[in-house]
Amino acid sequence: MSQIEAAKSGEVREGALHVVHVGGHSVALTRVGGRVQAFVNKCPHLGMPLSKGKIEGGAVTCPFHGSKFDICSGRNMDWVKTLLGMPLPGWAQNALAMGKKPAGLKTLSASERDGAVFLEV
Ligand code: FES
Known part of the structure; x- marks a missing residue:
């Protein structure tokens, strides 16, 4: 495992998804309770992007067919x-x-230091 700088801290906001490309994958970054969270930007139903999904209460809802996921744990x-x-x-x-x-x-796994967001890949 190694850490890759994925974004500047200021680019990642609560209630919004910031999409980056890391290791050939589209990854969505957001904050829940101030903490940076990251997930692969691909709905497990049909693989559609979640980046236009609705963020509410620490969950993201797929804009295509309404599947909803806990952002921190990934739980359906x-x-x-x-x-x-x-x-x-x-x-x-x-x-x-x-x-x-x-x-x-x-x-x-995401972490922050020196004004930047890092992902474990
Ligand atoms: S592609 Fe997300 S619920 Fe179907």
Whole structure:
């Protein structure tokens, strides 16, 4: 494992996602309770980017089908609930899930020093 400088501290804000590219991956950075958090910017449902997702209460919601994840742990909280923000009935949620079982986000270890954010890769 090594540490890579990914962003300046001031670029990473609470309630917003700052996307960087590290080791060939798109990574989303944000703050929860002031602490920097990082996760691979790829929804585990269909691999769509989460960078336009809604951030609220330490969770990110996928803008495509409404799956929701705890940003700190990556834990799945909701799985395929909407289509582009429109609520779906249960049968449609199951159809849209396309057999994919609920899965969590891939999180990365992040730290800060000297005004910069570092990721463990
Ligand atoms: S791509 Fe994110 S919930 Fe479907």
